[in-house]
Amino acid sequence: MKHIAESTVRRLSLYLRFLEEFEAHGHQTISSGELASQGGTTSAQVRKDLSFFGSFGKRGLGYSVSDLSSRLREILGLGRPWKVVIVGAGKIGAALAQYRGFRERGFRIVGIYDVDPQSIGLALDGVTVRDQRDMETDLMSLNAEIALLAVPAEVAQPLTDRLVAAGIGAILNFASTPLHVPSHVTIRSVNMALELEILSYALVNRDA
Amino acid sequence: MKHIAESTVRRLSLYLRFLEEFEAHGHQTISSGELASQGGTTSAQVRKDLSFFGSFGKRGLGYSVSDLSSRLREILGLGRPWKVVIVGAGKIGAALAQYRGFRERGFRIVGIYDVDPQSIGLALDGVTVRDQRDMETDLMSLNAEIALLAVPAEVAQPLTDRLVAAGIGAILNFASTPLHVPSHVTIRSVNMALELEILSYALVNRDA
DNA sequence: GTTACTTTGTGAAATCATTCACAAGCACCC
DNA sequence: GGGTGCTTGTGAATGATTTCACAAAGTAAC
Incomplete structure (x- = not known):
């Protein structure tokens, strides 16, 4: 096509x-x-x-x-459910885990990973946060296709590399840095500060 | 220009x-x-x-x-700080309130509004959640230019109308519904489920 | 069955965005 | 100061996306 x-x-x-x-x-x-x-x-x-x-x-x-x-x-490929993992159980990761809109549309959260011992073990909307070290083995056994990446910018690329190596198919990136992936992996970024900057530009150039 | x-x-x-x-x-x-x-x-x-x-x-x-x-x-109009209000103190609103990236770039959260008595009064990163009924008067006195809208889809349009009537200049919408505003107001939407659907399409049509 | 009305599907045209390609400008070195 | 090597700025060319405009195909009413 x-x-x-x-x-x-x-x-x-x-x-x-x-x-x-x-x-x-x-x-x-x-x-x-x-x-x-x-x-x-x-x-x-x-x-x-x-x-x-x-x-x-x-x-x-x-x-x-x-x-x-x-x-x-x-x-759109929504005929079947997709298995999704969330990487990063901070504020954004936790909000994503509890967001209703995903489940409604067939995106099932099957795993959440973090490095912070405070977060590991917490249950977010029925899914327990696990140690990031378990990520690869889980990914292999769960066969999750999509990852939501909600981690600080500094660790976004290394974690992306790990996800790619573990066979992820697509990544939705919430970190404020562009990520590089091989061409067989699809990536999209949601960058909220950048959206605000576009609004800022619009406000300043309202009448232009 | x-x-x-x-x-x-x-x-x-x-x-x-x-x-x-x-x-x-x-x-x-x-x-x-x-x-x-x-x-x-x-x-x-x-x-x-x-x-x-x-x-x-x-x-x-x-x-x-x-x-x-x-x-x-x-x-980009980032020479001066922008005053931002958050409408909706649910999971997403709260995550936005605590997001570092905004402040770093000169977007200052000056108000947070909700209807839930459980949320009203909570302090999120130094800003107290106030009753949504106070929104208009606050907006007038604070002169906030930008609103982050993080509320359920059903109430997104009515709240948008209130924000517009109170003189807001730009809205960043996190609800999963498109909003209508007069042309002097700028609006952008961040729709996470929709981003996932684009990934879903990409996964299904990988080799096409 | 014929007429009047509606709405699709789609080439062609127009608009918008990106890439090409190269002259012009500047730094650095001898 | 002239030559060499980079890198910018920008028209022209290409490519992508949206809009136009209309024939074709359907409904509904009589």
């Missing part, structure tokens, strides 16, 4: 959210225009995004909410 | 980080190539990004680390 832009995948993910909401409200069908207005985009964009994967709509009518939902779930 | 792409602003922010690191290591100058390799981009990209704002380098030599740092800080 042709390469799909990240911005497209991000929007598909949003569409899926709206569809689920629509489904909960008992709606059967939805038009590209309705989907667009929810997501702050245009109907043409919605149709183009979907067209990369097939034609799921009925002309004159729109899309079946339930059909499109399941097609999107399939496209 | 010509409109600057968000991707450019994001990279400027990253460059600033590397410059600060370089400065700490005692380096005087840096080339576009060095800056690029840190940020996973190309030297041409770095030079193009900077060229939107002026020409800060010396041919044959590169950029003065300290000069470029201060120019970038100025461009």
Whole structure:
């Protein structure tokens, strides 16, 4: 298949959210225009995004909410649960461990790791924090596919290397430093201070 | 000034980080190539990004680390501190309140608000959680410019409307729903479940 | 069955972002 | 002071993404 832009995948993910909401409200069908207005985009964009994967709509009518939902779930790989480990049980790691949104969408936290003896042994939302030294063996036996990295910037790269060596497939990085991984591993970063700086820029250049 | 792409602003922010690191290591100058390799981009990209704002380098030599740092800080609006309020003192709000990275970069938490009587009165990193009913009057008197919104999706839009009415300039939204604001207010969203879904897509389409 | 209306799917056009490629400027050395 | 070696700044070219615009395909009503 042709390469799909990240911005497209991000929007598909949003569409899926709206569809689920629509489904909960008992709606059967939805038009590209309705989907667009929810997501702050245009109907043409919605149709183009979907067209990369097939034609799921009925002309004159729109899309079946339930059909499109399941097609999107399939496209996004949400048909099955994913096993996720959290590395770092500090404030952010702990908040992530207890975040409802992950479980709801099929991301199951199967392990949490830290180095701090104070944290090791704590139960966070049913999962016990384990020693970071156990990380590799656990990863092998659990076969976790995704890691959430919530550790100080200084140790982010070495821990990334360990995760990669242990066969992780994807990493979501919350440290404020860019990480380097081999090309078969997917990495994304969430950098909150950087988001604030973008807001700062916008505030300063409001009228420009 | 010509409109600057968000991707450019994001990279400027990253460059600033590397410059600060370089400065700490005692380096005087840096080339576009060095800056690029840190940020996973190309030297041409770095030079193009900077060229939107002026020409800060010396041919044959590169950029003065300290000069470029201060120019970038100025461009990004980081020359002065920003007053930030956090709305929602749950797990995420509390983690944000205690996150070091904000203060380091001049974002000062001046207020935290919640509705839960259990949370109200708690001190998070020196700031006391206050009743959400006090939010508007506080905002007016404190003149806070930025809000971090860490509340359940159902109440995110109404709270956004209140923040906008109270004169907030920018919002960083952690709720999993897109928010609508008038055009004079800047909004950005950090949606962690969505980031995981992008990873899920990547894992499923690894070889495609 | 025909007409009127709606909405999709998609090439083509337009816009936006990145990369290329190279002249121009500066440092350093002899 | 002239030559050599780097590195910047920037138009032009390329590539990517979004928007446009419209034929095709469906519904609904009579």
